[in-house]
Amino acid sequence: xxxxxxxxxxxxxxxxxxxxxxxxxxxxxxxAFGALGLNFVYLPFHVRREELPAAVAGVRALGLAGVNVTVxxxxxxxxxxxxxxxxxxxxxxxxxxxxxxxRLKGYNTDATxxxxxxxxxxxxxxxxxxxxxxxxxxxxxxxxxxxxxxxxRIAIFNRTHSRxxxxxxxxxxxxxxxxxxxxxxxxxxxxxxxxxxAGIVVQTTxxxxxxxxxxxxxxxxxxxxxxxxxxxxxxxxxxxxFLRLAEKAGARTQNGLGMLLYQGAAAFELWxxxxxxxxxxxxxxxxxxx
Ligand code: ATR
Numbered sequence: 001x002x003x004x005x006x007x008x009x010x011x012x013x014x015x016x017x018x019x020x021x022x023x024x025x026x027x028x029x030x031x032a033f034g035a036l037g038l039n040f041v042y043l044p045f046h047v048r049r050e051e052l053p054a055a056v057a058g059v060r061a062l063g064l065a066g067v068n069v070t071v072x073x074x075x076x077x078x079x080x081x082x083x084x085x086x087x088x089x090x091x092x093x094x095x096x097x098x099x100x101x102x103r104l105k106g107y108n109t110d111a112t113x114x115x116x117x118x119x120x121x122x123x124x125x126x127x128x129x130x131x132x133x134x135x136x137x138x139x140x141x142x143x144x145x146x147x148x149x150x151x152x153r154i155a156i157f158n159r160t161h162s163r164x165x166x167x168x169x170x171x172x173x174x175x176x177x178x179x180x181x182x183x184x185x186x187x188x189x190x191x192x193x194x195x196x197x198a199g200i201v202v203q204t205t206x207x208x209x210x211x212x213x214x215x216x217x218x219x220x221x222x223x224x225x226x227x228x229x230x231x232x233x234x235x236x237x238x239x240x241x242f243l244r245l246a247e248k249a250g251a252r253t254q255n256g257l258g259m260l261l262y263q264g265a266a267a268f269e270l271w272x273x274x275x276x277x278x279x280x281x282x283x284x285x286x287x288x289x290x
Contacts, residue, residue, distance in 0.1 A: 006041060012062070013271055014043040016055050016077075017070035021046075024288040025068055028264050031284035035277045040065065047073065056080040059099055066098045066271045074137060081106040090174040091144045093137055096267040109266035110138070110259065111145035116266070117258030123200055123229045125149035131195050132156045133187075133217050134204035135163040138233050142202050143167065147177035154179045155194045157187055157217075159205070184218075192223035201246070203232040208240035216241040224249035233259060236289060257285060 015025050029042035047055040052073050059067055069077050074093040078084055084106040088094045094106035128151045132139050135158035143154055158164035164181035172179040182191060195201055207215045230246035235256035243253045265276035
């Protein structure tokens, strides 16, 4: 079902980012609006760093219903919003903004989207032990989400150790969870034991992303085990080398499509107040990925 018309009552949402040319969000959201017959449209907005304040002012001035915010604006956007929910403040990043009559409220649906996606794979974060690879924006959202959901212990490995240390300290201070940083070089050695003990392992670095599909974090296949969930936030390719190894070792695996889908579904519900048509959105993502 496509949209039949754009008229004087059409509500506009979109995504602010740089780059935005390859985003799958317009396809996902417009398919959802079409399926429910909602008079909304979702557009890409290419916004350079220096134009962010003007773009946010534009969201108010033009009366957009809301926006998604992506790289490189997720952290920078916070001071321009009227209100930021606690979870997004703890993460220090906003990916969804709702415009309520000119009052802009920021959310982080990456975190809720991640939890929803892993719940679908049967993972219960309560009292779990987790390993997170990477210490960038995605790692921060995942770590805070897990900590707030009751994960008992989180081990963070990152190539630049100081970033892992900073992230671990900040997440521990913000949530009270036990979060520790470990050197990347330990991954093939002591890190393998931590991975074996973890209920969930989340790969958030760009290693293995298209077109560098041969790359993977240095985790030996023997480190993985049956009964654990191994997640890669990458969705292109659909199965990274990292996930292939984990699957060979008998672990359950999940790529980044679920997180992308459910962060979108949560944003959709915030903007429209309607339950998101998840199956339609998933299908649109799959078509978008070819
Ligand atoms: P995102 O917001 O997607 O998490 P990011 O903030 O740029 O992106 O973080 C990228 C992550 O991938 C970082 O953890 C980065 O490690 P550094 O902090 O050392 O830069 C990690 N990364 C990127 N290329 C890598 C590589 N070749 N080897 C190991 N880690 C890599």
